[in-house]
Amino acid sequence: MTQPAANLTPAARRSDDILDPGSLMRIKALELRAKIVVQGFMHGLHRSPYHGFSVEFSEYRQYSPGDDPRYLDWKLYARSDRHYIKRFEDETNLRCHLAVDSSRSMSYGSLGYTKADYAATLAGTLAYFLSLQHDAVGLVRFDERLDDILPPHYRPGQLRRLMLALERPSAGRGTDVAEPLRQFAEYVSRRGIVVILSDCLAELDGLETALGTLRSRGQDVILFQILDPAETSFDFEESLLFEDLETGRDLYVDPQQVRAGYLEKLEAHNQSVRATCDKLGIEYFPLTTDQPLDGALHDFLQTRMRRGRRVSRRGV
Numbered sequence: 001m002t003q004p005a006a007n008l009t010p011a012a013r014r015s016d017d018i019l020d021p022g023s024l025m026r027i028k029a030l031e032l033r034a035k036i037v038v039q040g041f042m043h044g045l046h047r048s049p050y051h052g053f054s055v056e057f058s059e060y061r062q063y064s065p066g067d068d069p070r071y072l073d074w075k076l077y078a079r080s081d082r083h084y085i086k087r088f089e090d091e092t093n094l095r096c097h098l099a100v101d102s103s104r105s106m107s108y109g110s111l112g113y114t115k116a117d118y119a120a121t122l123a124g125t126l127a128y129f130l131s132l133q134h135d136a137v138g139l140v141r142f143d144e145r146l147d148d149i150l151p152p153h154y155r156p157g158q159l160r161r162l163m164l165a166l167e168r169p170s171a172g173r174g175t176d177v178a179e180p181l182r183q184f185a186e187y188v189s190r191r192g193i194v195v196i197l198s199d200c201l202a203e204l205d206g207l208e209t210a211l212g213t214l215r216s217r218g219q220d221v222i223l224f225q226i227l228d229p230a231e232t233s234f235d236f237e238e239s240l241l242f243e244d245l246e247t248g249r250d251l252y253v254d255p256q257q258v259r260a261g262y263l264e265k266l267e268a269h270n271q272s273v274r275a276t277c278d279k280l281g282i283e284y285f286p287l288t289t290d291q292p293l294d295g296a297l298h299d300f301l302q303t304r305m306r307r308g309r310r311v312s313r314r315g316v
Contacts, residue, residue: 019292024121025113031163034124038132041294094135094304095152095192098123098162099184101177102170103143105201110230111289118289119197119226120166125293126195126300131159136192139165142180152192175199178206185210191218195300200225200273208276221282222303224296225273229288232266234259 019040027033100123106116123139130137131154138152139162148165177198188194194214200223214221230236236255270286277284283303287296 019294021113021118021121021290021292022111024293025117030120030124030167031128031159033121034128034163037121037125037293037297038129041129041297044294094130094133095190096126096130096135096137097152097184097188097192097194098126098137098139099181099194099196099198100139100141100166101143101175101196101198102141102147103175103202104170105175105199106170106226108228108231109289110228113289115199115226115228115289116170118287118293119224122224122226122287122293122296123195123197124163124166125297127159127162129297137162140180140184141165141170142177142184143170144176144179146180146183146187149187175202177202178204178210181210182206182213185213185217185219188214188217188219193220193222193304196221196223197226198223199227199231200270201227204269204272204276207273208280211276211280211282215280215282220303221280222300223273223277223282223284225270225284225286227286227288229290232288234262 019037024033024036027036100119102116106119107114109115109117127137127139134154136152136154137158139148139150140146141148147170148168150162150165175198177200181196184194211221234255239252239254242251242253274284274286276282283299285296285299
């Protein structure tokens with residue numbers, strides 16, 4: 001997406017809810033933003049039909065064949081009629097890599113914050129939640145290549161290191177989604193979940209092969225495609241000078257003339273991304289940066305529960 005040289009910003013969304021992205025992004029500390037989203041999400045679960053969903057992902061996990069029955073919590077069984085095992089401090093339930101696009105196209109934003117801000121906050125939210133569950137979480141950032149590789153761990157200081165890496169400014173310019181993911185597929189060895197956060201505004205040649213390699217190596221993959229509302233509507237009215245954020249080239253555009261063609265090409269591009277994900281059994285979630293982040297967290301957890309994969313250092 002190119003950025004208008006003129007300072008034209010759509011009207012701010014009217015919401016007093018702290019989980020509204022506009023309110024959330026005014027909080028400078030990334031870890032605090034993530035904590036607020038997670039706490040709001042958990043509070044909502046306790047007041048919703050998904051009550052119990054939070055129990056399974058906090059101090060307990062559901063009983064699986066082969067677990068030692070001595071560790072069953074019978075009091076919790078009496079209340080919920082479900083078998084749960086008290087989770088030990090050293091147990092890792094999941095290994096998760098967060099793969100975050102740090103290319104220049106992610107620096108576009110029409111709402112007072114950028115796609116990069118939104119992606120970092122979502123990645124931080126997932127990392128914060130997973131760390132509460134004693135899950136091992138790591139990070140890679142990419143533009144044309146892999147950068148800031150932080151292997152997944154559950155240990156003191158890991159969450160802080162991950163937040164600092166997410167807050168670090170990116171020097172990336174162009175985007176090549178396929179090649180960095182191909183490199184990453186060669187790097188990652190142990191099974192787990194890979195969560196990709198990107199606008200996917202790049203040539204898609206090789207994307208299916210790269211994602212297919214990840215899947216063939218036993219990785220569950222989730223893709224959040226993050227776009228700005230102005231990119232999905234292209235509701236600019238006047239002729240503007242646009243700057244291509246990745247090449248620096250200026251383009252003078254009459255939105256009235258190009259809107260229909262632009263939206264048609266964007267829809268075809270996004271459908272190609274979706275079709276690739278569907279073919280490979282990858283969960284695909286399109287997001288715009290005005291959507292509350294707790295919804296994305298809910299989508300992530302629903303995916304995890306549907307697949308029912310629980311990877312443990314104990315081999316359970």
